[in-house]
Amino acid sequence: MTIRAFAFDLDGTLVDSIADLARAANAARADLGLPPLAEETVQGFVGDGAASLVARTLAGDHAANWHNTAEQQQAMARFDVHYKAGLTIATRFYPEVQETLHSLHELEYPLAIVTNKPERYTLPLLRELGISERFDVIVSGDTLAEKKPSPLPLQFVLERLSLSPEQLLMVGDSKNDVLAAKAAGTPSVLVSYGYGRDVQEMGADHVIRFFSEVLEFID
Incomplete structure (x- = not known):
């Protein structure tokens, strides 16, 4: 080599960066009336970009895909606000x-x-x-x-x-x-x-x- x-x-x-990603994901879920996910669960959803992360955290399922639905768009907007506000709180x-x-x-x-x-x-x-x-x-x-x-x-x-x-x-x-x-x-x-x-x-x-x-x- x-x-x-x-x-x-x-x-x-x-x-x-998992702590900050999980915090933002769970804040977005809370905005939509959903309970929080465990940090290690969110960790398993990371790696394929923000759209996949939001789709997976919204559904609580690694198999979930981004289909640009109204609910996914709303979840992305909330995740965006929360993550941008704290990119390096715990990262x-x-x-x-x-x-x-x-x-x-x-x-x-x-x-x-x-x-x-x-x-x-x-x-x-x-x-x-x-x-x-x-x-x-x-x-x-x-x-x-x-x-x-x-x-x-x-x-x-x-x-x-x-x-x-x-x-x-x-x-x-x-x-x-x-x-x-x-x-x-x-x-x-x-x-x-x-x-x-x-x-x-x-x-x-x-x-x-x-x-x-x-x-x-x-x-």
């Missing part, structure tokens, strides 16, 4: 993330964010966390016509950074990250501490326990 740049998923990889970096990003930046490795989180949340979240300027490319869930597991977001990063696929390492925590990487032809690494379950079985090239292990992939 000759890695020249890194692409990172956001939620479950760089930051633990925290995972251990070693800030130090590792700083090291990669100092070594002049281009860094990218590739997340399914909508841009209206991604950009202010990165600003509030003080790391937006660390990244040369930021691809949110609605930046392009398709999101992960499509290869399009990673292909966009490759084009922007003028890299061949084998030179970009995708670091994430879910099957979507692995599928996107495989489709784009890039190597992939999963963190074992994130929101994904059974990460050893997801087909990534490597699984790491600590974020600082990312540094082992530099040339």
Whole structure:
């Protein structure tokens, strides 16, 4: 592997945002007269973008899909208000993330964010966390016509950074990250501490326990 740049998923990889996502989801449910869901239940609904998260939390069911119904639109509007009002109340970096990003930046490795989180949340979240300027490319869930597991977001990063696929390492925590990487032809690494379950079985090239292990992939 000759890695020249890194692409990172956001939620479950760089930051633990479940408490704030669950708070906003349950506040939206309360607005609609529904009881709260357990935080771990909401965690199981994360990873496919805001529309899927809202559809799942509204129904309390991972199998629920976004159909743009009036009720789903209302739930999305309420979630939007609550989440924007508290993007970083409890959201925290995972251990070693800030130090590792700083090291990669100092070594002049281009860094990218590739997340399914909508841009209206991604950009202010990165600003509030003080790391937006660390990244040369930021691809949110609605930046392009398709999101992960499509290869399009990673292909966009490759084009922007003028890299061949084998030179970009995708670091994430879910099957979507692995599928996107495989489709784009890039190597992939999963963190074992994130929101994904059974990460050893997801087909990534490597699984790491600590974020600082990312540094082992530099040339």
